[in-house]
Amino acid sequence: MSLTNPTPTAALEWANELIDFIDASPSPWHAVANAEARLQTLGYIRLEENERWQLAAGGRYYAVRGGSSLIAFVLGSQPIAATGLRIVGAHTDSPGLRLKPQAASGSDGLARLAVEIYGGPILATFADRDLSLAGRVVVRTAAGQQTRLLRFERSLARLPNLAIHMNREVNEQGLKLNKQTELPLILGQLGVGCDAEAQLKKLLADAVAADAADLLSFELAVHDVQKGCLWGANQEFIASRQLDNLSSCHAALAAMIATKQPTATCVTALFDHEEVGSESAAGAGGSFIADVLARIASHARLDEEDRRRAMARSFFISADMAHAYHPNFPNAYEPGHKVRVNGGPVIKTNANQRYTTNAETAARFIGFCEQADVPHQQYAHRSDLGCGSTIGPIVAAQLGVASVDVGSPMWAMHSARESAGVHDQAHMIAALTAAFAS
Ligand code: CO
Numbered sequence: 001m002s003l004t005n006p007t008p009t010a011a012l013e014w015a016n017e018l019i020d021f022i023d024a025s026p027s028p029w030h031a032v033a034n035a036e037a038r039l040q041t042l043g044y045i046r047l048e049e050n051e052r053w054q055l056a057a058g059g060r061y062y063a064v065r066g067g068s069s070l071i072a073f074v075l076g077s078q079p080i081a082a083t084g085l086r087i088v089g090a091h092t093d094s095p096g097l098r099l100k101p102q103a104a105s106g107s108d109g110l111a112r113l114a115v116e117i118y119g120g121p122i123l124a125t126f127a128d129r130d131l132s133l134a135g136r137v138v139v140r141t142a143a144g145q146q147t148r149l150l151r152f153e154r155s156l157a158r159l160p161n162l163a164i165h166m167n168r169e170v171n172e173q174g175l176k177l178n179k180q181t182e183l184p185l186i187l188g189q190l191g192v193g194c195d196a197e198a199q200l201k202k203l204l205a206d207a208v209a210a211d212a213a214d215l216l217s218f219e220l221a222v223h224d225v226q227k228g229c230l231w232g233a234n235q236e237f238i239a240s241r242q243l244d245n246l247s248s249c250h251a252a253l254a255a256m257i258a259t260k261q262p263t264a265t266c267v268t269a270l271f272d273h274e275e276v277g278s279e280s281a282a283g284a285g286g287s288f289i290a291d292v293l294a295r296i297a298s299h300a301r302l303d304e305e306d307r308r309r310a311m312a313r314s315f316f317i318s319a320d321m322a323h324a325y326h327p328n329f330p331n332a333y334e335p336g337h338k339v340r341v342n343g344g345p346v347i348k349t350n351a352n353q354r355y356t357t358n359a360e361t362a363a364r365f366i367g368f369c370e371q372a373d374v375p376h377q378q379y380a381h382r383s384d385l386g387c388g389s390t391i392g393p394i395v396a397a398q399l400g401v402a403s404v405d406v407g408s409p410m411w412a413m414h415s416a417r418e419s420a421g422v423h424d425q426a427h428m429i430a431a432l433t434a435a436f437a438s
Contacts, residue, residue, distance in 0.1 A: 011426040012230075015238055018250045018425050019228035022240050026134035026151055026223040028068035028092035028272045031246060033149055035070050035253055035270060036062065042257055044072060049291070055299040058261060063292055066282030067136060067147065068092055068272035071292045072256060076265040080297065081306035083264035084313025086436050087401070088255065089284065089391050090248035090320065091274030094241070095119030095414045097126065097183065097222040099133065104187065106196035112184040113157055113200070115222060119275030123183070124175035125416040126222070130155035131185060135220035139210040148208040150218070155225050156203075157185040185222065224416050236342060236422050243410055243418040245274070248319035251408070251425060255432035265296065266436040274320075274391050284391035290398060315364065316403040317435055318356060318392030319428070321420070322346035322379050324409035337380045339409045342421035344375030345431050348390075348405040355405035356392040365404045365431070368438065372430035377409070406431075 025031035036046070044060040047053050055061065055075065062072035069092065076083055097115040104111055117123070134151035164170055177183055190196060198212070204220075205212040228240025249270050256268045269292075273283035280286055297307050325338035339346050347362050348355040362378075369376040381387040396403035408428050410420040 008423075008426070011423050012235075014254070014425045014429060015230065015422040017254075018247060019230075019238065019240055021250045022242050022246045023227045025242070025246055026132070027136070027221045028094075029136045029149055029219075030134060030151065031092040031249060032064055032068050032070045032270065035072075035249065036064065038253060038257070039072055053295055053299065055296070065286075065288045066272060066280075069270060069282040069288055071267065071269045071289060072253075073265060073267045073292070073296065074256065074259060074262055075296075076262045078263045080265055080300050080310045081302055082313070084310050084315065085267055085293070085401075086262070086264050086438060087267040087269060087289075087314065087316045087395075088252040088432055088435065089269040089271065089289075089316065089318050089395055090252050091245045091272070091284070091391060092249055092270050093119070093272050093275050094244060094246070095121040095275045096416070097121070097185075099218070099220040099222070101217070102197065104196040104200035105184075106190045106194070109190055111187040111190050111194075111196035111199055113187050114184050117179055117183070118221070120414055122412070122415045123177050123179075125412075126224075127159045127161045127175065127177075129159075129224045129416055130226055131158055131222050132156040132225045133220045134223055135218060137204055137208055137210075137218040137220075138216045139205075139208060140214040140216055141210075145216065148210075150204060150207050150220070152207060153225065157187050157222070159183065159185050226417070230422060231419075238420050238422055238425075239417055241417055243420050244321040244413050245319075247321060247408055247410075247420060247425060248428070251428040251432055252319055254429045255436055258429070258433050259436040262436055264436075264438070267293070269395075271391055278391055278394050284394045285398070289395060293399070311399060311401055314399070314401045315361075315435070315438070316356075316392075316395055316399065316401045317365065317432065318390050318395065318403060318405045319432070320390040320392075320405070320407045321410045321413060322348055322407035323381075323413060324411050324420075326411055332382070332385075334380050334382050337378055339377050339379050341409045341411065341419075342423040343377050343409060344424065344427045345369060345406050346377045346379045346409055348379045348407060350381065350387050352387070353393055354387045354389040356396045356403035357405050361402050361404035364402075365406055365435070368434040369431045372427075372434040374427040374430050376431075
């Protein structure tokens with residue numbers, strides 16, 4: 001690719017759609033609500049886990065657990081025992097900061113918010129950014145307790161850096177923040193007799209049109225309000241918060257939506273809590289996916305024997321972001337596996353099974369890339385650095401299905417503002433679409 005090559009319009013459209021999806025999804029609850037809205041406009045029917053399911057041949061459905069995990073599926077035209085399932089999984093959560101339940105406190109004329117670190121963010125990247133709050137609150141209403149999504153479009157809180165005059169070594173030592181004492185966010189100035197906790201409650205209650213006295217509880221994530229953008233000499237890169245892993249959520253949904261009347265039953269599973277280990281009711285380590293698949297099998301009237309046959313014929317693609325080579329830090333990478341941004345989907349391999357990929361599943365995914373006419377790349381982590389993991393091994397172990405770990409290349413994983421390639425979103429959608437059609 002040269003600097004003068006125009007980016008194909010279709011790739012630009014996908015990239016801009018991704019930026020809009022992330023902008024509308026500052027928390028995992030918003031990500032699921034937006035995925036749900038998209039699916040509903042396309043005729044997908046919501047199934048409630050606490051009700052009996054009625055599934056029609058060729059039907060399109062989805063279920064939500066915990067408000068932040070969603071599994072959608074399209075029933076295939078062929079019997080499940082004969083085709084197995086095509087499953088793509090990704091995660092809705094991103095590392096960052098979360099508010100503690102009694103977050104606000106006042107001192108020295110300022111209201112501050114106590115935060116807990118969620119997953120493994122690059123903490124320094126949250127300093128001096130235009131931060132805000134998003135998530136869900138539960139309010140008391142005449143009709144009972146009600147959960148409402150909450151977000152502030154405007155910048156609301158901040159983590160100002162310490163001036164270099166008091167932190168002379170910052171450029172040599174890096175920005176080190178004490179997790180307890182140096183992370184609270186500044187929320188505002190306190191007037192005389194003003195109570196920080198009351199101020200926060202009023203702010204939250206006003207945002208969901210409720211009385212502060214009726215605000216019972218909340219889960220709120222801190223995010224950067226700056227919208228994603230394209231950058232680079234030819235606008236070939238994307239910068240945004242939460243590219244890990246809303247890029248893969250968006251790609252999986254786009255591929256699923258493009259899949260009309262598939263032969264095999266296709267499943268898109270978007271899980272919360274990956275960044276904290278997936279061990280939760282709604283996470284990939286919980287029963288959500290097994291429960292949904294069991295209900296699909298029961299509606300297809302599969303006996304135990306056919307259920308086992310179906311799983312043995314199934315294929316699971318764990319889609320999560322991959323580390324692109326950063327030329328300023330050549331020693332951070334395995335020399336034989338320099339992944340390029342805009343170089344196509346990355347197949348991630350780890351012999352210690354931090355990734356599920358094996359020779360056969362890698363080859364199968366390469367086949368999907370070839371069918372879709374997109375390039376692919378291979379990634380292995382340096383042997384002297386700890387390797388990350390994904391939902392892949394957790395789902396693969398639980399379901400006993402053939403699996404592969406893939407992802408789009410990116411820079412600055414877990415930064416408050418990450419980067420990826422415009423072309424790669426289109427590449428991944430095309431590869432996943434081929435997988436659903438297989
Ligand atoms: Co991830």
